[in-house]
Amino acid sequence: MKADSVKIADGVYWVGALDWDARDFHGFAVPGMTYNAYLVFGDEKVALIDNVYDGFYPEMWARIEDAFAKEQKEIKIDAFVINHIENDHIGSIPEFLEQCPDVECYCTQAASMGIKRQHHCLADQEFNVITTGDTLDLGGKTFTFINAPMLHWPDSNFTLYNEEGILFSNDAFGQHICESKRYDVDVDPAYLALHAKKFYANLVQLSASMVLNKVAEMTEAGYLDNLTMIAPCHGQIWTQPGTIVELYAKWAKGEADEKITVIYETMHHSTQKMAHQIVEGIMSEGVEAKMHFIRYDPESDILADILDSKAIVLGVPTMMNNPYPKIGNLLAYLSCVSPANTGVRKTAAVFSSKGWAGGAIPKLTESLTAAGFDVLEDEAVEEIYVPDENDLDKCYELGKKLAQMVKE
The missing domain is CATH 3.40.50.360 (Flavodoxin domain)
Known part of the structure; x- marks a missing residue:
């Protein structure tokens, strides 16, 4: 099949999949879904961040091929960062690892165990375990890993692309929608806020105190100082990241409107x-x-x-x-x-x-x-x-x- 990648920054491409037909996701009513994955080209290495649901691998791989063609490089992925292990993020991992058997895999300790329990064929797969503050150098381009347990699973992790100020946040800050364009500014702001709220209410609300603690921790560490984008694994990419960070802080504090x-x-x-x-x-x-x-x-x-x-x-x-x-x-x-x-x-x-x-x-x-x-x-x-x-x-x-x- 053919599918185009979308360049979101210098050497950074969206290579995810569009699930136009989804209407229900484990009881969550949705108007379609996106499974966002990202390809990052360093001077020496190329990294894939996250993956897609089972059945959507051909679409992701077609976008990966397109990204390599745009960069005029031979296809070779050196690093694979797994930020979260729910099935809509790792369903296609066996296919990917079969196609790229030499790739170095990076994830949290909880993720490495969970992947093997969900995909028994990967029982012998080796994973590089990452903790907060660990880095990965792609050659002139670096990632900093930030463990984010219970936002919204124990295995969750954020990946910060330092040079471009992009936070790959996986499920945090996402929305269950499916649009033909990739950015927050490409859709109606009220529609986007509604679905971001719905996503938070159903998937993140239980971890309200952890949301506030994580935002405070990242602020103190300087991780948010030069943030230009938040690129979640579902929905639109936030080019105005302060908007969604402020909303999460509001909801996590229990602030409400004059509404019944x-x-x-x-x-x-x-x-x-x-x-x-x-x-x-x-x-x-x-x-x-x-x-x-x-x-x-x-x-x-x-x-x-x-x-x-x-x-x-x-x-x-x-x-x-x-x-x-x-x-x-x-x-x-x-x-x-x-x-x-x-x-x-x-x-x-x-x-x-x-x-x-x-x-x-x-x-x-x-x-x-x-x-x-x-x-x-x-x-x-x-x-x-x-x-x-x-x-x-x-x-x-x-x-x-x-x-x-x-x-x-």
Whole structure:
């Protein structure tokens, strides 16, 4: 096949793959994906940074051939830097190492073990283990390695290309989108910020304190002094790296907007009517409201809105003395990513409709409290069968009161 590389700096090429058809990535709703890999030409050696998902190797290799042709050099890759070992980054490693058997491989200790556990055919493969501060000289061009455990896996590593000021950050600072152009400035800024937020909320949020510590560590070491680009393994390359670094710092500190996310499920439209009235109450105070219908909206989208909301409202019907089961995935997801990991607990309120005994309210409260929310137990709204006008007034007032609290 034929595929063009993209030159992003002197002797540096994007040689990744475009997954136009991806719509789901382990439960993460996506509008396509990119698997970014980069080829760096030094005066003496050539290095490949990262790799692509299984099935996309021919596309990456075609771009590598194109990059070598543009540099007017015979194909020979001397070094292979593996920043992260999730399958979308190492799926094609066996094919690559079969084609380039003499390449020197560089990765963290955790990565070397993980690669061998995922690709048993590489059990005897040798890896050069890298730690923070280690360097690699390509001849006039040098890399500095910065271990970044839990951003977002234990094996994660950043590679800084010193002479050009490019940080190859792997999953950190990425976005799950697929565009024909490679840079942040090539897409709508609001669209890019939305998908960067969604990526952080679902994949990095759990490590909020580590984000702040790593940014502080890199700043103190001077690694960010001459940064010109952040080149992640997914999505657009940041030519204005301060933009995404500032956003990560904001999210990691738990800073949120005057915004409330309302999330609901319904059986026969009762909780739906209640949810709509709660949103009307929120809007009456000039506070931004986001509405999510659990039946149709992916948890990954809901989580992105929760990230920068000061409060949430969650409502489902009661079914056999329990919350309606469709809420289960979201509650498990919230417990998994720990929104309160920033040290800032968000406010939450709950509502429900019931036929007779009820039971959803206390269990929703328990689950949200365990996930790190401060639940306003006295503000819970629970109605029998179909809410009447008085019931809907209570919902409107709940939304209004929450909005006032958010503004305060």
